[in-house]
Amino acid sequence: MSVLVNDSTTTAAERPPAKAPGHRRAWVFTIVAGVIALIVNVPLLNAVLVSFKPDGEIAKNPISLPTSPTLDHYANVLYASGYDFPRFFANSAMIAVGTVLLVLVIAIPATYAIVRLNFGGRWIISSASGLRLLPAIFFVVPFFILFSTLGLADTIPGLIAANTFLNLPLAIILLSSALGDIPQEIEEAAAVDGASIYRTLGSIVLPLLAPTMVAVSVLVFIFSWNDYLFALVLSTSSATPVTLGAANFITSTGIRWGDISAASVLSTLPPLLFAVFAQRYLVSGLSSGAVKG
Amino acid sequence: MPPTVAERPRSSATERRKRTTAAVILSLPLILFAAVFVIYPLASGALTAFQSSTLLDQSNEPNGIDNFVSLFRSDGFAKAAGFTLGFSAAVVAIEMVLGFALALLMNRAFPGKKLFFTLLLLPIMVAPALLGVMFRLLLNGDIGALPALLDSVGLSVSLFSPDSVVPLLVVLDVLQWTPFTFLIIYAGLQSFPKELLEASAMDGAGYLRSLTSVIVPVLKPVLFAAFFLRAIDAIRTFDVIYVLTAGGPGTSTTTLSIYIYKTAFESGDFGKAAAAALVVLVCLIPFVPFIVRRISSTGMEAKK
Numbered sequence: 001m002s003v004l005v006n007d008s009t010t011t012a013a014e015r016p017p018a019k020a021p022g023h024r025r026a027w028v029f030t031i032v033a034g035v036i037a038l039i040v041n042v043p044l045l046n047a048v049l050v051s052f053k054p055d056g057e058i059a060k061n062p063i064s065l066p067t068s069p070t071l072d073h074y075a076n077v078l079y080a081s082g083y084d085f086p087r088f089f090a091n092s093a094m095i096a097v098g099t100v101l102l103v104l105v106i107a108i109p110a111t112y113a114i115v116r117l118n119f120g121g122r123w124i125i126s127s128a129s130g131l132r133l134l135p136a137i138f139f140v141v142p143f144f145i146l147f148s149t150l151g152l153a154d155t156i157p158g159l160i161a162a163n164t165f166l167n168l169p170l171a172i173i174l175l176s177s178a179l180g181d182i183p184q185e186i187e188e189a190a191a192v193d194g195a196s197i198y199r200t201l202g203s204i205v206l207p208l209l210a211p212t213m214v215a216v217s218v219l220v221f222i223f224s225w226n227d228y229l230f231a232l233v234l235s236t237s238s239a240t241p242v243t244l245g246a247a248n249f250i251t252s253t254g255i256r257w258g259d260i261s262a263a264s265v266l267s268t269l270p271p272l273l274f275a276v277f278a279q280r281y282l283v284s285g286l287s288s289g290a291v292k293g
Numbered sequence: 294m295p296p297t298v299a300e301r302p303r304s305s306a307t308e309r310r311k312r313t314t315a316a317v318i319l320s321l322p323l324i325l326f327a328a329v330f331v332i333y334p335l336a337s338g339a340l341t342a343f344q345s346s347t348l349l350d351q352s353n354e355p356n357g358i359d360n361f362v363s364l365f366r367s368d369g370f371a372k373a374a375g376f377t378l379g380f381s382a383a384v385v386a387i388e389m390v391l392g393f394a395l396a397l398l399m400n401r402a403f404p405g406k407k408l409f410f411t412l413l414l415l416p417i418m419v420a421p422a423l424l425g426v427m428f429r430l431l432l433n434g435d436i437g438a439l440p441a442l443l444d445s446v447g448l449s450v451s452l453f454s455p456d457s458v459v460p461l462l463v464v465l466d467v468l469q470w471t472p473f474t475f476l477i478i479y480a481g482l483q484s485f486p487k488e489l490l491e492a493s494a495m496d497g498a499g500y501l502r503s504l505t506s507v508i509v510p511v512l513k514p515v516l517f518a519a520f521f522l523r524a525i526d527a528i529r530t531f532d533v534i535y536v537l538t539a540g541g542p543g544t545s546t547t548t549l550s551i552y553i554y555k556t557a558f559e560s561g562d563f564g565k566a567a568a569a570a571l572v573v574l575v576c577l578i579p580f581v582p583f584i585v586r587r588i589s590s591t592g593m594e595a596k597k
Contacts, residue, residue, distance in 0.1 A: 027404065040416050046427065130585050135549075135570070138573065139334050141563050226418075260430065271419065
């Protein structure tokens with residue numbers, strides 16, 4: 001949402017002339033917003049703090065900051081203790097990147113055909129929105145049976161397919177509304193110049209769609225990185241992603257709280273980095289009314 | 294669009310055939326994918342609901358409505374439905390009010406706004422399952438900061454006891470998803486006509502009245518979208534609760550999603566799980582076209 005970004009810059013520019021009493025009142029909002037921002041992030045901050053505490057300190061003073069911070073838990077999780085965590089992390093990365101690519105490859109040409117070449121009609125877009133609203137749990141049993149039959153159970157391609165299923169509707173919705181905003185005259189001019197439909201799509205439409213493609217990629221990456229339900233059902237060991245792996249840490253390693261917190265912090269890092277650095281795309285994608293939980 | 298009108302008559306039959314061929318080729322990946330991973334699972338899921346099928350034996354003998362009979366005879370399904378509806382109603386109501394208040398609070402300039410805006414969005418990006426793990430770190434009786442904090446002020450509550458677990462889960466859901474309702478409503482406020490806001494601020498009638506008589510009516514479509522998107526997601530809640538309580542103690546926090554999952558993969562009764570999923574699906578489908586219409590119209594407005 002560009003409105004949003006513009007707005008925050010203009011208000012920043014407007015601030016200096018503000019009168020003194022108004023200025024003092026503004027700080028009240030700073031404090032209130034700061035406290036709320038802190039509260040909603042308490043679980044995350046707590047996990048970060050625990051991950052830097054030596055084992056002895058974790059149980060002794062749960063509330064305080066780490067007095068002698070350590071990186072041991074991160075070392076344990078990443079290489080020292082022989083956990084499967086690095087493999088889970090690699091699985092998640094492959095699943096998320098693979099899903100982004102597959103979603104784009106399927107959604108872009110199809111959306112172009114639907115919106116510009118009037119293929120099938122608008123009902124496809126509407127049913128994509130509808131599909132997003134149906135509970136994913138309905139598909140758990142049929143997917144389990146289907147994936148066992150196809151040999152996709154506990155494989156990376158299998159989880160890529162499942163996450164593509166979850167995210168395609170969102171991609172089609174966002175791409176179709178972006179296509180609707182691109183003036184058709186440009187494509188018509190290209191057609192008059194003799195460009196084929198594929199060339200028009202590849203060299204004229206794709207560059208214009210680039211910002212939306214970035215938004216879709218960021219959202220799809222985060223959502224497939226964060227998936228848990230399908231990972232739980234469709235992976236047993238070799239395709240296990242971090243969400244499942246980190247949740248299993250608790251039972252499989254007993255009470256190694258420091259390692260668990262380091263693992264959960266590391267696993268949350270990729271989506272959080274996107275949240276910070278690609279915020280503009282996230283906000284536009286999420287607030288155009290199409291979101292997954 | 295004059296150029297379009299001018300060109301259409303020129304496009305010959307071969308031109309049109311070319312476009313159709315291209316459309317089919319471009320849509321082919323979607324058609325194939327949807328056939329295998331959407332249409333087929335929908336059909337086979339609906340079919341499984343009328344078969345005796347288990348984790349170990351998928352011979353799929355048709356058994357009529359036996360699955361539905363056993364579903365409605367056992368009180369597990371009704372209990373899960375009741376818990377899911379109650380839980381969803383509570384969290385969505387609280388998240389709408391808090392998200393709206395937060396959006397109004399953030400809808401002005403103050404120092405540090407950009408930073409806090411980013412921080413407020415972080416919980417939405419954390420995987421619910423990982424947030425469940427983090428909640429366990431925070432709430433654990435031995436090492437958790439919250440029990441320690443409560444202990445130090447003389448309160449000793451067992452957070453996961455049957456009495457406190459449901460309110461606890463409501464609070465946790467509110468912590469994660471209030472940022473979401475906030476984001477949707479805040480985005481709506483950005484497209485709110487500034488003059489209207491300023492006019493109502495000048496008006497001596499008071500903030501509360503301008504809120505109820507100006508802001509809420511104009512924001513209605515956005516509030517509606519936030520409400521339904523959250524409600525739909527709340528109804529299918531699985532990850533956080535499954536990681537934290539696995540539906541317990543007993544079945545007191547079993548949502549419909551957890552019930553269906555457990556029926557399928559712990560009891561191994563695919564037929565009954567598919568029947569439960571079908572009932573949920575059939576109950577939700579009537580709302581879908583309605584919501585899609587409302588949400589897609591707000592999507593348009595938000596962009597303008």
